[in-house]
């Protein structure tokens with residue numbers, strides 16, 4: 001039995017009153033604006049839509065929302081290509097809509113985190129537009145990563161870097177120079193050696209801090225600084241370094257070299273360079289000028305965990321996404337290893353850990369867990385690929401949620417997790433928008449399948465995503481339908497079929513969040529229990545007075561006597577008078593004082 005100390009919430013960022021800051025144990029809900037709720041019926045989600053659904057999120061019981069980008073953008077990468085950092089894209093509303101949404105969120109006691117994309121701008125940003133007609137080496141060019149080409153006449157790219165979305169990471173401009181884009185051609189990388197870039201991004205931080213946002217999710221936080229001399233790197237780095245999908249390969253995970261899912265690879269010269277940390281130290285001091293425990297959370301696909309937690313040292317960011325946990329899949333040994341490593345490394349720097357199962361860049365976990373190998377990590381799914389077992393994936397997804405929400409630290413939910421929503425695994429290629437699909441020639445199916453607009457009401461056109469005329473339940477040319485088609489199966493997952501309905505996934509999440517607060521699980525500690533047996537697929541730990549048991553093996557697990565059930569991932573998870581936990585389920589138990597089982 002091993003014990004893992006809590007996430008350092010007693011010391012890290014303590015307020016003057018000795019309380020830990022709000023984010024240390026917060027449950028944060030990711031809103032993907034274009035797919036959350038469409039207030040004006042144009043087929044695209046927007047800020048008024050978000051505002052109208054805030055009471056739903058307050059009822060669910062989350063503490064904060066994180067909004068993916070809603071800024072002015074040509075949408076070459078769904079808004080992660082920002083043309084104006086201080087303005088709302090008309091597709092999503094206006095600054096006044098943002099302010100109204102923020103005020104309403106705060107009135108409901110919900111914090112609001114916005115996305116900051118500092119590694120690159122859109123090519124339609126005024127800086128890049130000014131750089132294009134300017135001379136090589138001009139001040140305008142030096143805001144970006146312009147270089148001379150290689151080869152006798154400079155007609156070859158400056159080095160061999162590949163774009164993370166596929167293809168070359170360099171594009172040539174009319175006068176013969178090349179510019180770097182780690183992502184799409186329309187996302188030129190900024191030059192973070194240039195003080196003007198640093199000053200501008202601090203000014204952008206202040207713009208949103210002054211409006212009252214509670215924090216920022218920092219996109220590609222590990223990518224801003226590139227190695228001196230831009231040395232060659234022959235691999236194509238992936239944003240998401242997971243296990244590729246290998247259908248039919250059985251794997252207990254026990255013999256993996258790196259069990260957390262992040263394979264230990266040499267670091268590319270454009271990721272995790274030591275120089276990035278000075279940037280976050282400066283931002284930390286900017287945030288500290290503001291009241292209310294504002295925070296930064298790093299999107300950094302960095303391994304091993306020890307290096308990831310460098311981003312959350314005391315004077316840097318407050319949180320970093322724990323992708324090792326996300327990549328562990330439905331596997332007790334890999335999850336245990338990830339939990340232990342995360343809490344150990346978090347403890348060393350006195351930061352809380354975070355936990356996450358899905359986001360807008362990953363196949364939804366309910367679908368990944370329904371694949372023949374529930375630890376693999378496909379880069380999108382299409383009709384030609386293995387189709388997940390939807391019921392099995394949902395059962396496991398619900399069970400995994402109870403594991404995640406019992407862990408100390410902060411947990412991130414992706415919109416639709418609380419509905420048990422699956423990936424759209426059969427989207428026609430003709431409707432796909434993800435640049436990764438196009439830049440890999442379709443080898444990567446891309447991320448559209450996890451970005452499908454949410455179903456709110458089962459019987460309405462577009463499942464109530466917006467206010468659409470009768471008969472319009474699929475995409476058409478006039479735009480007055482959800483921007484991506486929803487599968488018919490979404491009807492069963494619609495919010496109106498779940499809110500207030502006993503046994504629904506929504507009510508499971510709502511109850512788990514309520515219990516998490518009541519039992520202070522977010523500020524607790526993990527102690528693996530006597531039931532924990534990863535070789536047999538059993539993950540079990542205590543956090544305070546709650547005993548968590550998850551059955552990822554094939555056989556029922558006998559539960560100890562003397563416990564009552566607080567929550568179970570399905571209504572028939574615990575069976576028989578003696579109490580056994582069925583495969584692919586999980587439960588939260590609590591010792592019953594008089595020794596009766598209470599079941």
Ligand code: NOJ
Nearest residue numbers: 077080117183219220361
């Ligand atoms: C990470 C974001 O999550 C992803 O959606 C985006 O494509 C890349 N960064 C580039 O900004």
